[in-house]
Every structure is written in structure tokens, then in C-alpha cells.
Amino acid sequence: MDQFEVVVSKVEALTPRISEFVLARANGAPMPGWAAGAHIDVHLPDVGRRSYSLIETASPRATEHPTSYRIAVLQESKSQGGSTYMHGLKAGDRLTISPPANNFPLHAGAGEIVLVAGGIGITPLLTMACELGAAERPFAFHYAGRSRSELAFLGEVERLTGAKAAIHADDEAGRFFDLEGLMTRLAADVPLYLCGPLPMIEAAIVLAKRLDWPQGRLHFEIFSAPEEKSGDSSFEVELKSSGRVYAIPPGKTILDVLIEAGEDPMHDCKRGDCGICQTAVLEGIPDHRDYILSDSEKASNKVMQICVSRAKTARLVLDL
DSSP states (O other), rough: OOOOOEEEEEEESSSSSEEEEEEEETTTTOOOOOOOTOEEEEEEETEEEEEEEEEOOGGGGGSSSSSOOEEEEOOOOOOOSSSHHHHHHTTTOOOEEEOOSSOOOOOOOSOOEEEEEEEEGHHHHHHHHHHHHHHHHOEEEEEESOOOGOOTTTTHHHHHTTTTEEEEHHHHTSSSOHHHHHHHHHTTTEEEEEEHHHHHHHHHHHHHHTTOOOOSSEEOOOOOOOOOOTTTOOOOEETTTTTTTTOOOTTHHHHHHHHHHOOOOSSOSSSSSSSEEEEEEEOOOOEEOOOOOOOHHHHHHHHEEETOOOOOEEEEEOOO
């Protein structure tokens, strides 16, 4: 099942810029199951697909055979159409969605976990907190935003954490959330799960490298689409299997061009953090812009994520 239709059964404004949507099948039939960290893709006319994390705060078992999905959407100030479309929906409207996928799974274990949410990044961490609480696994929860009025789900966060969550509002504290202090203080090997604005995630990636964290200790998910950088120029990509050559202009990714040409490369996130589109590089030097490869993997130039990365040479030959 690649896609299926759902009906918007409920819309509720949680903050001035965040609304919650409940989606269900028109006939009330069960939906595909999922686990903490999963998201769905909503396919919007004239906009494309947009990814939204699924929410469950009652019981982890409710995700096994759900009859509805909960998502929350932030009205972006610089929306490319997705959040504006979603915020225009009302009960009874129909949407086409893809079944749940999970690039941000909560890994099994018994040790402590730290969850950090920035703004709308709260959504996948709510289900994680629900699952951790049910398993009686120790965890700490940090929730940060510009102001308390912009922090959705505060009541559910307090219930899930026993009112022990650390809530940070920039306008109350007079400063930004001290991510560096938190990461520096963490006991060795305590994993951190982070979801929030792209600058917050990028800062955490830099800090993890500086603090010499092992690969896999920092877990994160990115829903922001890659942006064109000034100075980007055209280059060519040759597919080794067929010999076909494609020109990749500024503003389009390798993946975009291949799909438009009728090729069918494996992919999912389109943001450089899931690894599904990873491709071997046979000739040329990639311009790595992903969030998944290690420094040594990037330096080797043997693989690349074709959904975001470009080229430093005039041509790349890819094992496709």
C-alpha cells in the first residue's frame, strides 16, 4: 500500500500557530500500525508531500492497530505552501497519505535517555515519552521554545513526565536554551534524542563532534527541505548501469532530476538524514550536504546522499 485516503475528523488550534489534526479512514477501518518516532507523508495538491510525526500519549499499545492518526502542524512564516494548506483544512476534508515510516526509532535498552524538543519538534518525542514511561525506563525531558504561549502539548508533557520536564521559554529565561551545557553535562553514553528547528539540530551535530561523541549517540530527525546555496552551479551525473547523463542545475537535486526523467532511485526523507538514497560514487568528488555520513565517510568520497548533496567536480559517475 503506497498511499490511501483519509478524512480529517478533527481540527483543533493548540497555539496561535500550531493546530492538531486527527485523520481516519472514511469507513472507520483500522490504519497501519506504527512505533514511536514514525511519521506519515501527506500528499498535497500543487504542493507535494509533507512529513508529519505521529502522536500517541495514551498508551504505546494504541499504535499497534490505530483507527486514527494524530499530527500537529506549525504555520510556517515562510511557508512553501504545505503548512498554509494544512491550516486551511476543516473537518470532513479528505487527504491522501502514505503509510507510516520511521527514520527516528526509539532504540531498545534499559538505560537512561534524554529527550530534547524545540518547538514543533515536540511531536515525535511525545510518543517516545509515552513508551518510555510505560516501560518504566528512566528518561529526562527538555522542551524549549521562544515563549510558553508557543509551546503546544504542555499539559500532556507534564502528565507523561510526572511534571518533571524542564520547560524553557526564551522570553522568560532571557536567553536561548543552553543545548551546549546540557550535552556537556550528560553522563557518558547517555543517548540524546533531539527534534526541533534545523539550526538547533545543526548545533547539536557540531557539539557532538566537538565532544567526541561516538556515532549513533545523538539521534535526530529533520523535516526541513534543503535550501539552494549561493554559488551552486550546474554539473553532470552519469548513471553507470545505462550510461545516461543528466544535467543537474542549481536549485534541483540529483534525486529531483532523476525522478523527473523517469528513473526510480530508492529514497525517502529528501533531507539527507535517513540514508535510503545513499549511492556509491565511482568517479568525481561529491559536495556532501547530508547529516548522516561521518567525517571519514565524507572524506573518502565513496558514497553520497543524492537527495541533498551536489558535486565539486564537473561530472559524477554514480553506481545507479
